Amino acid sequence: MQNQDTYYYGILPDVHFRFSSAEISYAVTAASNLHDFDDTGTELLARTMLSAFFLADLVKEETKLSVQIRFYDDSEIHSVLAYSTRNGRMKATLRHRPEEDVESGQISEENLGILKVFRWKDGECIYQSIVPFRNLSFEENIENYLRDSEQIPSFLIAYVKLEGLHWKVKGILLQALPEAKQEHIDAVREWAGAVEAKKNQIFDQNVSNALEELKGIWNTKLEILEEGRPEYRCDCSEEKIKELILNLGKEEAMDIAEEQGQIEVTCEFCNSIYRFPKDRVLELF
Template structure:
């Protein structure tokens, strides 16, 4: 089940998002065949990515979050678009050592005016790092409770809650958000037992009018294609590609996000340059 609920609460002073991403995170684990620790880190970052993608305003927009772990321990990258098509990959980082690393967020508005924010990672916990990012880089007080829980290869639950204070919020609204976040001791358990609907009910039944909840369905979907890879190959020039064919017999391009190999043989490359993309 994948769901994203968005609404305004506390007299429209707080933007509330509840995400259930269990299916999406399971898909990511299976594509990359990850161990539970790596799947947890990637799954939690994908869930944060779903939240950010849900905040995008126009069709061409996209977001990406890249985390480089401490002392070259590895990296993880997720990206998504306004349709909540998410993808990501993790390169080692299976020990979950994030503290001391670095996070970069790019919000592309589709018109070559990307917003880039960055911060140092303050903890090994994805939620704490996201809070720190919003506080430092976007100056938006935010409470993040996201979690992905695994039993071996099985994602038991993934998702969480993000509460963001809107400009002009009162002190009471700030306290309300802090209190709610403190109540969420085990958000993965809540998601597993109650789902996104149940989490809404459990914590926000007095605040939420379901008539004003915006619901979307995120999914894990890579946007790569043979045609896109072919257009990138064209920029390398015919000489370069032919020398790869000489040496390796084919040109092979791997998409890290969906683990797909695109292979181009001598004929394919020839046709490529005759504008017959295969």
């Protein structure tokens, strides 16, 4: 599969909206293959990764954003988690619930679980929002989060499709700028609905051509301000694992090392394995 992942940031000046549009097909396929996720899990992962990337456009470049959904106990999927920076450095994982732990009667007609959006800087959480993940489409949940938590009228269209062994994952997020009036918001809502109805046709091509087609459909100016290439890249390191061990404290760390002969940590995002024998654990303290 050739890596054609790309993103574009820009504005629709006639209606005072900004947009983010991206393809992350290669990144999603890489993550799915790495963890051997099934089709249902990969589709959920794809929408979460796409949303994390779009929401990361709201933060400064030196920060990153995470989107996590924790499902109630009668779901076979326990949770899904994706990180992204504004320039598309992404990592993601999905956890299945052991079959014996699946309970009945947890999911209500209204809510399926909890949606968590965090912003991070230098390893510290600097913002968090926790809202219900409702029994609506994934896109509607993200739109509701932006409307209720960020007070930003927004419209998200996601295109997720499996073709053979590879995934096609593309989409666009439209967000009102402060100058947008209600008439502009109403117009873009109508545009978004038209795109949703034709998204299989529009996003079956590359994102650049899709944007050109959208410009014609909407009969409006579309200015691209920035473009780049998303990438699935884990940022784990031995130094971060050392810090994790130090946070355990000497007594607990040495207890684990004595019992197991070492401390072994497997990164949940890239499957890298870090091993610290007892003598190395002791040296950390």
